[in-house]
Amino acid sequence: MIKIFKGDDSPLIKLALADGFDYSNASVEVNYQGAKRVFENVTNGDIISFTFSREETAPMILGVWPVKISIRQGDRFVTLTNTKVKIAVTDTADEVFEGEPIGVDIRCGLFGIEGLPERFTDNDVQSKLNEIIRRLGGKVED
16 A cells, blocks of 8 residues: 655555546546546556645545545546545655555446446446346345
8 A cells, every 4th residue: 555644745656547448538537635636548557647745745634545536538427436546644754655556446337338328326227236136046245
């Protein structure tokens, strides 16, 4: 896990974008404790890199917190909810280090699936899939 020092410039942070998603005309927005970066013209497997300035890290809360990642493609916008991307903020300089690229699974949710009406939510589809599994004799853990 990447650790950054509160009140100092961060080490390089690298996020590896998953294959299997059509990034055509999409932008990736990364937000961590109010510090935001937007990346355009990304493709499958790209590694996006950035740092936070000392001004951005100064107000950050100590501890391990998730990074909010969103995809914008035209007028469609989705925030990834099941990403496990986290960064730690510390006040101990010896703990700071740059980590390996963190994998970002963009394939989650319904975003980018053709043929589903906009009104379908992840919960709608999950409920229907659970119903189908039960009717076929399977068991669904809630």
